[in-house]
Amino acid sequence: MDLFHFDPRTVISFFLTLFRISVVLFVMPFFGDNIPNVIKATLLLVLTLAVWPALSFPASYFPAHPASLVAMFAGELVLGMALGIIVRMLIAAVQIGGAIINFQMGFSMVNAVDPLTGQQEPVTTHFLYMCTMLTFLTLNGHLHLIRALGNSFEIVPPGGLFLTPQLMTEVMLFAKQMFILGVRIAAPVILALFLVDLALALISKMAPQMNILTMGFPLKIMVGFLFLTFIMELMSEYVTSFIGAMDAVFLNIMKLGVIHP
Numbered sequence: 001m002d003l004f005h006f007d008p009r010t011v012i013s014f015f016l017t018l019f020r021i022s023v024v025l026f027v028m029p030f031f032g033d034n035i036p037n038v039i040k041a042t043l044l045l046v047l048t049l050a051v052w053p054a055l056s057f058p059a060s061y062f063p064a065h066p067a068s069l070v071a072m073f074a075g076e077l078v079l080g081m082a083l084g085i086i087v088r089m090l091i092a093a094v095q096i097g098g099a100i101i102n103f104q105m106g107f108s109m110v111n112a113v114d115p116l117t118g119q120q121e122p123v124t125t126h127f128l129y130m131c132t133m134l135t136f137l138t139l140n141g142h143l144h145l146i147r148a149l150g151n152s153f154e155i156v157p158p159g160g161l162f163l164t165p166q167l168m169t170e171v172m173l174f175a176k177q178m179f180i181l182g183v184r185i186a187a188p189v190i191l192a193l194f195l196v197d198l199a200l201a202l203i204s205k206m207a208p209q210m211n212i213l214t215m216g217f218p219l220k221i222m223v224g225f226l227f228l229t230f231i232m233e234l235m236s237e238y239v240t241s242f243i244g245a246m247d248a249v250f251l252n253i254m255k256l257g258v259i260h261p
Contacts, residue, residue: 009059016057016158018048020076021149027080028145029087030137047146055153062158075159082161082253083148085171087141089178090242094132094235096182098125104186104193105224106217124228128185131232135239144243148250161257170256181238185231192227196220 022044025031031043063069102108102122111120121129136142196219204212 012059012062013056014048014052016059016061017052017055017153018044019072020057020153020158021048021051023073023076024080024083024149024152025146027077028084028149029091030133030142031145051150051153055150057153057158072159075161078163078257079152079156079161079254082167082171082257083145083152083250086174086246086249086253087136087145089174090136090181090239091129091132093178093181094128094185095121095125096179097185098122098128100182100186101128101189101224101228104190105221107221127228128235132235132239135236136243139240139243141239141243141246144246144250147247148254151247151251152254155251155254156258161254164257166256167253170253185235185238188231188234189224189227192223193220196223 025044025047026040031040063072099122102124105124107123111122196216200212200216200219203210
């Protein structure tokens with residue numbers, strides 16, 4: 001038995017599959033975040049061995065020139081960023097809503113350290129972010145990311161995704177929805193705290209001897225936390241509808257970025 005008898009095209013095909021998964025997967029959220037390198041490498045090899053028999057690229061896609069290899073790496077990086085930015089916009093929308101709520105509740109100086117980035121962020125932003133991530137993982141959102149990676153083998157050749165005008169337009173539309181969703185998340189708390197401010201203003205007119213500042217801060221914090229619990233169900237509905245549309249959005253993103261001859 002010849003142990004060294006192998007087809008070079010098979011080895012090249014395996015490395016092309018490994019290249020796609022290693023570049024794209026770890027640019028996406030969750031998989032490429034603050035995870036130990038040993039776990040990343042293990043997950044990479046397991047996924048590559050799992051999908052390679054069914055999803056792989058022929059060896060003819062491997063570039064013959066080093067410059068073409070760099071171009072292919074850039075295309076794979078664009079693919080990972082294009083798929084990951086969709087989920088990160090959901091995260092950014094939640095963080096925008098949390099920042100608005102944090103300001104309205106008077107917690108502008110209360111910050112928490114984000115373990116992923118190491119930067120300080122408002123405490124309500126961090127709380128809503130963690131709740132969103134738990135909801136996303138509970139509803140198997142990470143499996144949709146892996147499914148999108150699998151679909152990319154059929155739609156996008158190695159290094160075949162480009163920043164086309166259609167792709168950039170689609171990303172900008174999602175960016176617009178990010179700000180709208182952030183305001184919609186914070187809207188119940190904003191309205192409740194506005195009514196509290198209005199009531200305190202009327203009280204200060206009718207009873208000027210009362211210390212409105214001393215009474216207003218704990219009242220706004222209490223009402224803010226009360227309505228913060230009410231928006232949990234609202235956020236779960238947003239995340240559920242987002243996950244339901246992820247597959248179609250990912251397919252559209254990949255088709256818009258592929259330039260057909």
